[in-house]
Amino acid sequence: MAGCMGAWRYVTSLEICRSLSNVIGPRHLLCRYNAAYLYLLGHVLELGFGPGVGLKDALAKLGPHGHLYGVDPSEYMHSVASRRLASGIQTGQVQLFSGTAESLPLPDGIIDRVFHCNCYYFWPDLDKACNEIKRVMKPGAFMVTTLSISVLRMLEDYGVFKDVKWQPQPYMEALQRANFTDVNMKSFQQGSFKYQAIFAAVK
Numbered sequence: 034m035a036g037c038m039g040a041w042r043y044v045t046s047l048e049i050c051r052s053l054s055n056v057i058g059p060r061h062l063l064c065r066y067n068a069a070y071l072y073l074l075g076h077v078l079e080l081g082f083g084p085g086v087g088l089k090d091a092l093a094k095l096g097p098h099g100h101l102y103g104v105d106p107s108e109y110m111h112s113v114a115s116r117r118l119a120s121g122i123q124t125g126q127v128q129l130f131s132g133t134a135e136s137l138p139l140p141d142g143i144i145d146r147v148f149h150c151n152c153y154y155f156w157p158d159l160d161k162a163c164n165e166i167k168r169v170m171k172p173g174a175f176m177v178t179t180l181s182i183s184v185l186r187m188l189e190d191y192g193v194f195k196d197v198k199w200q201p202q203p204y205m206e207a208l209q210r211a212n213f214t215d216v217n218m219k220s221f222q223q224g225s226f227k228y229q230a231i232f233a234a235v236k
């Protein structure tokens with residue numbers, strides 16, 4: 034049953050992701066804003082990379098000595114992102130893994146920066162995911178996720194987000210329970226597009 038629920042969630046998020054990817058321009062902007070806040074360096078991980086827009090942007094900013102990891106459970110997203118990131122994968126600078134935020138296929142303490150966009154809403158167990166993410170991060174590492182509360186509210190009103198818990202508060206509380214520090218959310222505006230970024234650090 035748990036397996037079925039997990040599979041259901043992935044399918045749901047995949048469908049949402051696929052159907053919205055051409056409709057919501059700001060979603061792609063959000064992916065890029067993540068990289069803007071990260072001061073990208075070292076070993077960088079994107080959770081739930083989807084079609085790979087955020088990874089592509091991060092790769093351009095990372096420089097030749099950085100390394101980019103992506104983890105996503107969806108085979109479809111792997112195939113799309115693999116095409117988008119083909120050159121980085123070929124040089125070995127980008128590695129895409131099949132997995133989830135709750136069970137990362139990475140060793141302890143190797144990651145300097147983590148980002149994710151439109152993703153935590155689909156994690157079945159926020160506490161498990163936050164503990165797992167912290168496990169792979171180095172001391173001094175930090176994480177950012179971007180979201181647009183106004184867009185998410187609109188999607189909820191349109192009935193797109195059935196059973197999807199997108200509200201930032203439970204996610205931020207799970208980060209605190211996992212002993213992330215400096216957990217905070219800031220609001221930003223780019224033109225008429227309003228969005229938020231949630232930050233969390235590891236001591």
Ligand SMILES: C[S@@+](CC[C@H](N)C(=O)[O-])C[C@H]1O[C@@H](n2cnc3c(N)ncnc32)[C@H](O)[C@@H]1O
Pocket residue numbers: 042043046047049050060064080081082083084085086087104105106107110132133134135149150151152155156157
């Ligand atoms: C709405 S899409 C967002 C994709 C990408 N971040 C973007 O904004 O373009 C959500 C992504 O999260 C992935 N996902 C679903 N459950 C996940 C989990 N438990 N851990 C990590 N990723 C997950 C899905 O496969 C999908 O690619």
